[in-house]
Amino acid sequence: MNTTNNNAAPRNGAASTPHAHSTKSRWNYKGGFDRVRLPHPSDYFAQQGLKLTGGGEWKNAICPFHEDTKPSLRVRLDTGGFRCMVCGAHGGDVLAFHQQRHGLSFKQAAQQLGTWRVA
Numbered sequence: 548m549n550t551t552n553n554n555a556a557p558r559n560g561a562a563s564t565p566h567a568h569s570t571k572s573r574w575n576y577k578g579g580f581d582r583v584r585l586p587h588p589s590d591y592f593a594q595q596g597l598k599l600t601g602g603g604e605w606k607n608a609i610c611p612f613h614e615d616t617k618p619s620l621r622v623r624l625d626t627g628g629f630r631c632m633v634c635g636a637h638g639g640d641v642l643a644f645h646q647q648r649h650g651l652s653f654k655q656a657a658q659q660l661g662t663w664r665v666a
């Protein structure tokens with residue numbers, strides 16, 4: 548029995564990186580956009596003055612995209628996705644909502660929501 552204890556594995560020396568961003572996939576979406584910094588949908592929609600009602604997966608709110616009198620907008624608090632049953636406004640997250648509500652570009656909306664970092 549010959550136990551070779553040959554430490555041939557390449558060693559990962561302590562490479563000191565100036566920025567300790569450990570996640571790789573975090574910054575790969577449209578430049579400086581950092582999705583994890585998006586406000587939570589329930590915080591965001593409250594901030595935008597939406598009154599959410601209903602107990603299911605989709606909450607109801609008065610749609611800000613058209614002259615709404617009864618809650619026609621459905622929003623999801625897990626993803627921030629939204630869809631209006633009347634005017635058809637829809638999107639997949641609070642960023643899309645912010646863009647459409649305020650007529651902003653993707654980058655402007657991301658900046659306003661504090662999710663844009665200059666690399």
Ligand SMILES: [Zn+2]
Nearest residue numbers: 610613631634
């Ligand atoms: Zn609408």
